[in-house]
Amino acid sequence: PPPILDVRDLVKHYPIRSGPLGRGGVVRAVDGVSFHIPRGHTVGLVGESGSGKSTTARLANRLVEPTSGQVLFDGEDLLAKRGRQLKALRARMQMIFQDPYGSLNPRMTVLDIVGEPLEVHGVAKGRSRVARVIELLETVGLSGRDLYRFPHQFSGGQAQRIGIARALATNPDVIFCDESVSALDVSVQAQILNLLKRLQGELGLSYLFIAHDLNVVRYMADELCVMYMGEIVERGDSDAVFAEPKHPYTQLLLAAIPGHDPATARGKERAVARGEVPSPSDPPSGCRFHTRCPFAFDRCRTQAPVLRSEPGGERAAACHLLDADGEEGTR
Numbered sequence: 051p052p053p054i055l056d057v058r059d060l061v062k063h064y065p066i067r068s069g070p071l072g073r074g075g076v077v078r079a080v081d082g083v084s085f086h087i088p089r090g091h092t093v094g095l096v097g098e099s100g101s102g103k104s105t106t107a108r109l110a111n112r113l114v115e116p117t118s119g120q121v122l123f124d125g126e127d128l129l130a131k132r133g134r135q136l137k138a139l140r141a142r143m144q145m146i147f148q149d150p151y152g153s154l155n156p157r158m159t160v161l162d163i164v165g166e167p168l169e170v171h172g173v174a175k176g177r178s179r180v181a182r183v184i185e186l187l188e189t190v191g192l193s194g195r196d197l198y199r200f201p202h203q204f205s206g207g208q209a210q211r212i213g214i215a216r217a218l219a220t221n222p223d224v225i226f227c228d229e230s231v232s233a234l235d236v237s238v239q240a241q242i243l244n245l246l247k248r249l250q251g252e253l254g255l256s257y258l259f260i261a262h263d264l265n266v267v268r269y270m271a272d273e274l275c276v277m278y279m280g281e282i283v284e285r286g287d288s289d290a291v292f293a294e295p296k297h298p299y300t301q302l303l304l305a306a307i308p309g310h311d312p313a314t315a316r317g318k319e320r321a322v323a324r325g326e327v328p329s330p331s332d333p334p335s336g337c338r339f340h341t342r343c344p345f346a347f348d349r350c351r352t353q354a355p356v357l358r359s360e361p362g363g364e365r366a367a368a369c370h371l372l373d374a375d376g377e378e379g380t381r
């Protein structure tokens with residue numbers, strides 16, 4: 051079967067209006083991103099804030115229109131859909147947001163919050179809608195007693211359960227989780243993550259899972275995509291990437307996890323990032339990471355590395371050090 055979601059060369063450039071300094075241009079929020087989610091799998095998206103993770107998710111489910119690229123959802127061309135066809139595909143993709151309170155209408159009861167998508171997508175109304183909402187609440191560990199309560203009457207974890215029940219209402223195939231547990235206490239985080247895992251097993255869900263907490267991503271993801279300045283710089287089986295990151299940027303991200311000691315291509319040599327993330331409206335030439343990379347050499351400043359798959363392998367990284375002829379990478 052085709053992957054449930056197949057994203058090809060997605061680009062989102064935002065024009066910048068010319069200001070008093072007379073400089074226009076574009077912000078390259080997402081710049082040629084490709085990945086796919088096999089059915090029932092979780093793909094984790096990591097990278098510093100501003101790397102384009104959230105925009106990538108919003109392009110992949112077309113909450114934001116891409117500048118170019120392709121999104122195949124269950125083999126269908128999402129970007130070519132209009133009207134009812136688009137609505138029908140949208141029902142099969144849902145999001146769970148970071149702030150459980152902010153994403154739930156404070157003036158709506160749980161019945162209306164969870165029941166709304168059932169109405170919008172014509173799944174159920176009247177008494178069958180109430181019955182379905184109760185079923186959804188029970189699926190996420192709440193109950194029919196909660197039907198007429200309001201979001202502020204719930205704890206953060208419970209409120210996130212309401213958001214999950216709402217996301218499940220239309221029987222989606224893919225759920226986009228953008229920092230879905232970041233606002234919760236650690237013990238509550240674990241409960242929600244376990245709930246998401248259980249639901250994945252029971253309902254065959256696929257997740258695109260975004261989190262800045264790498265331990266959370268590690269727990270959830272089968273495959274990992276690492277983003278830097280709008281590009282994927284490394285991709286592969288999650289355990290393999292955590293065990294042996296290939297790209298200097300990934301090495302640096304993982305080295306920052308307390309207690310985690312990944313084997314790097316450079317042995318004990320620790321990658322330490324220097325400086326700030328450059329402006330996405332003016333990305334560095336060559337490898338965008340070269341201004342911060344401890345291993346940068348001449349070619350890095352002029353030539354952009356391509357995301358190359360290893361022969362026969364599922365892993366890929368975009369770094370000149372990994373090119374077959376990258377020997378001059380030895381500093």
Ligand code: SF4
Binds near residue numbers: 343350369
């Ligand atoms: Fe560092 Fe060069 Fe590799 Fe970029 S291509 S990550 S600058 S070594």
Ligand code: MG
Binds near residue numbers: 099104
């Ligand atoms: Mg974000």
